Amino acid sequence: MKLYYDFHIHTGFSPCGSEDMSPNNIVNMSIIKGLDAIAITDHNGIGNVRVTVEVGEKLGLIVIPGMEIQTVEDVHMVVLFRDIIALENFYQGIKDKRLMIKNKPERFGEQVIFNDQDEIVGYEDNYLITPYSLTINEIIKTVQSLDGVVFPAHINRNSFSIIKSLGFIDKDMAIENIEWYGKRPDDAEDIEKRMFRKYRELINSDAHDLISISERENYLEVEEKSIQGIFKVLTQSV
Numbered sequence: 001m002k003l004y005y006d007f008h009i010h011t012g013f014s015p016c017g018s019e020d021m022s023p024n025n026i027v028n029m030s031i032i033k034g035l036d037a038i039a040i041t042d043h044n045g046i047g048n049v050r051v052t053v054e055v056g057e058k059l060g061l062i063v064i065p066g067m068e069i070q071t072v073e074d075v076h077m078v079v080l081f082r083d084i085i086a087l088e089n090f091y092q093g094i095k096d097k098r099l100m101i102k103n104k105p106e107r108f109g110e111q112v113i114f115n116d117q118d119e120i121v122g123y124e125d126n127y128l129i130t131p132y133s134l135t136i137n138e139i140i141k142t143v144q145s146l147d148g149v150v151f152p153a154h155i156n157r158n159s160f161s162i163i164k165s166l167g168f169i170d171k172d173m174a175i176e177n178i179e180w181y182g183k184r185p186d187d188a189e190d191i192e193k194r195m196f197r198k199y200r201e202l203i204n205s206d207a208h209d210l211i212s213i214s215e216r217e218n219y220l221e222v223e224e225k226s227i228q229g230i231f232k233v234l235t236q237s238v
């Protein structure tokens with residue numbers, strides 16, 4: 001069966017994320033758009049993930065716990081886990097490996113923490129758009145040791161994409177998926193020449209506001225509409 005997804009969505013926890021990107025707003029908008037599953041992937045932190053997973057459970061939407069991590073190579077990678085505990089364990093293990101500077105909200109934007117009623121209950125003080133001192137391969141290894149999935153983000157973008165930063169995707173990299181931002185680009189074939197092998201091509205919105213969340217357009221063929229069903233597909237070789 002077809003499962004319509006958007007596996008790259010930011011909340012107001014990301015400094016560049018709209019403050020409208022609260023747990024209930026995101027889940028309700030995703031349901032209105034006809035999606036079956038989303039992932040919450042804020043920059044380098046997980047402040048609103050647990051609460052959005054809980055809201056998803058209440059309202060009947062699959063919410064995959066995730067994060068968009070900036071590697072030491074300045075590449076953005078999306079990491080997804082089967083449950084919130086795995087994501088929190090992952091984060092505990094790496095959180096001290098990121099460059100810490102104080103956020104300047106007037107310059108970069110607020111980093112908002114919500115409760116399950118979409119009320120603001122706090123702010124993250126450390127600016128989230130700084131890299132970890134971890135390589136792409138170190139992150140892949142750590143994610144896979146926790147049964148997660150990791151893929152290079154928005155490879156058709158000009159900043160923080162693996163193609164832009166490294167120039168190619170190493171064929172020995174232990175990943176099965178790549179992400180196009182927005183839609184499959186017209187020059188996809190040119191980019192694919194720098195991949196050297198096949199990957200499953202995911203199309204995600206990288207939404208920072210409600211309108212940008214994907215429509216009911218991109219799907220996976222799954223055996224069952226569940227996180228297990230999704231991970232069964234994402235962990236298979238293409």
Ligand SMILES: [Zn+2]
Nearest residue numbers: 068076153160
């Ligand atoms: Zn990114």
Ligand SMILES: [Zn+2]
Nearest residue numbers: 008010068206
């Ligand atoms: Zn993003």
